[in-house]
Amino acid sequence: MDYTSDELAHLLQELTSSVRQSNPQDLLQFCANFFFSKLSQDRACRYHEQYQHPMAMEFAPPPPPVAPSTPLSTIQHMPPIPALQDPYSGEDDDDDEDDSLYDEQQDAFDSDLPDFSNSNNFNRMHRRTSVSAESMTPSSTRDHGGFIKTMIPKTTEQQARIQAAIQTNFLFRHLDEMQYKDVIGAMTEKHVEPNETVIQQGGVGDFFYIVESGHLDCFIDEQQITTYQEGGSFGELALMYNSPRAATIVATTKCVLWALDRIMFRGILMEHTSAKRRMYESFLTDVPILASLDAYERYKIADALESVGFDDGQTVIEQGAVGNNFYLIESGVAVFYKTDENGVQTEVNRLTKGAYFGELALLNDSPRAATVIADGRLRCATLGKKGFNRLLGPVLDILKRSSINYVKVMQSTVE
Numbered sequence: 001m002d003y004t005s006d007e008l009a010h011l012l013q014e015l016t017s018s019v020r021q022s023n024p025q026d027l028l029q030f031c032a033n034f035f036f037s038k039l040s041q042d043r044a045c046r047y048h049e050q051y052q053h054p055m056a057m058e059f060a061p062p063p064p065p066v067a068p069s070t071p072l073s074t075i076q077h078m079p080p081i082p083a084l085q086d087p088y089s090g091e092d093d094d095d096d097e098d099d100s101l102y103d104e105q106q107d108a109f110d111s112d113l114p115d116f117s118n119s120n121n122f123n124r125m126h127r128r129t130s131v132s133a134e135s136m137t138p139s140s141t142r143d144h145g146g147f148i149k150t151m152i153p154k155t156t157e158q159q160a161r162i163q164a165a166i167q168t169n170f171l172f173r174h175l176d177e178m179q180y181k182d183v184i185g186a187m188t189e190k191h192v193e194p195n196e197t198v199i200q201q202g203g204v205g206d207f208f209y210i211v212e213s214g215h216l217d218c219f220i221d222e223q224q225i226t227t228y229q230e231g232g233s234f235g236e237l238a239l240m241y242n243s244p245r246a247a248t249i250v251a252t253t254k255c256v257l258w259a260l261d262r263i264m265f266r267g268i269l270m271e272h273t274s275a276k277r278r279m280y281e282s283f284l285t286d287v288p289i290l291a292s293l294d295a296y297e298r299y300k301i302a303d304a305l306e307s308v309g310f311d312d313g314q315t316v317i318e319q320g321a322v323g324n325n326f327y328l329i330e331s332g333v334a335v336f337y338k339t340d341e342n343g344v345q346t347e348v349n350r351l352t353k354g355a356y357f358g359e360l361a362l363l364n365d366s367p368r369a370a371t372v373i374a375d376g377r378l379r380c381a382t383l384g385k386k387g388f389n390r391l392l393g394p395v396l397d398i399l400k401r402s403s404i405n406y407v408k409v410m411q412s413t414v415e
């Protein structure tokens with residue numbers, strides 16, 4: 001045992017006084033939150049100690065956890081994701097604290113309590129830059145909703161590297177300035193060697209990861225599912241659903257990762273991510289072109305989609321323009337027009353919910369082949385060029401094949 005009875009007594013005393021102060025409705029949930037916050041701080045401190053004593057970095061990898069795996073089928077039938085209260089909203093009063101506790105009650109924390117007894121986890125965090133140890137002292141602050149933030153001081157160079165790593169990642173796009181600062185403040189740098197396992201399928205979820213550099217492979221039941229590189233992220237599912245890790249992630253090269261702990265992920269990134277995935281889940285399932293994708297691939301598309309509305313008669317795409325976006329029709333009617341060399345405009349097509357357009361210019365790097373105008377109110381989910389190539393990879397062949405027929409149809413309509 002590496003704690004003294006004094007430390008235990010002190011910890012329990014602190015818990016007791018927190019309970020008295022807050023008078024929570026759900027005592028067990030309150031205690032769970034208290035200990036999770038303590039764990040988060042402890043993790044940051046251990047990391048700090050390890051940074052101060054680089055010779056103490058050696059460790060044996062933790063034994064593979066014995067837990068049921070989460071096959072994709074489980075993801076397809078996941079229970080609704082509990083929505084957390086936005087920790088940034090509301091005043092600093094007791095009601096807010098109660099609300100946040102009420103929301104937290106929906107969390108099945110006990111089904112997913114990581115085994116933190118093995119401190120080797122922390123020793124896997126390697127710090128690269130040599131900054132004064134004083135300036136690296138981690139701290140934590142409590143915000144309005146009783147949410148305890150992890151704060152690990154960083155050099156400007158580290159902050160710039162995190163910003164570069166997250167700038168193309170869709171999960172960070174919606175953050176306001178304060179959330180952005182908090183996320184950067186809470187991240188922990190992790191250096192990984194080739195063949196090192198970052199996440200073990202069936203294990204418990206502790207961190208969400210962003211890739212700064214390097215490549216990693218993702219396996220489910222030893223079958224390779226996908227790869228990750230600069231700007232990619234993984235490890236969110238176990239934190240969102242309190243489920244075992246759904247896949248194994250192994251580095252294929254040296255990697256630099258940034259890790260965000262469970263509390264910060266749930267407090268800042270989860271709400272928006274889960275809301276968006278929920279919002280697009282059934283819509284994307286009904287889009288015929290995406291039928292061959294699995295549930296997780298559709299989740300990733302949902303992360304990247306932006307909803308945009310057009311009024312009756314508004315132009316969505318102009319023939320001859322440069323194409324930057326792909327569109328999926330959420331509702332309404334899009335009408336397609338071709339203008340011939342004499343300037344005569346002819347209607348060539350009409351599409352409704354579930355159909356897509358705007359792929360030709362992206363597939364062929366060509367100017368827009370038609371003008372698209374909203375007939376009545378039109379709402380589309382759009383995907384930028386990068387997201388289109390990255391996320392629709394598995395259906396690009398189908399899109400290409402369909403685009404050939406589609407061009408033929410349009411040409412025959414015009415002729």
Ligand SMILES: Nc1ncnc2c1ncn2[C@@H]1O[C@@H]2COP(=O)(O)O[C@H]2[C@H]1O
Nearest residue numbers: 218234235236237238239245246247296
């Ligand atoms: N097809 C997939 N199914 C489930 N998880 C996947 C899949 N592809 C990539 N992953 C990622 O692998 C991660 C393993 O840890 P998590 O379950 O926390 O979160 C998972 C996802 O981020």
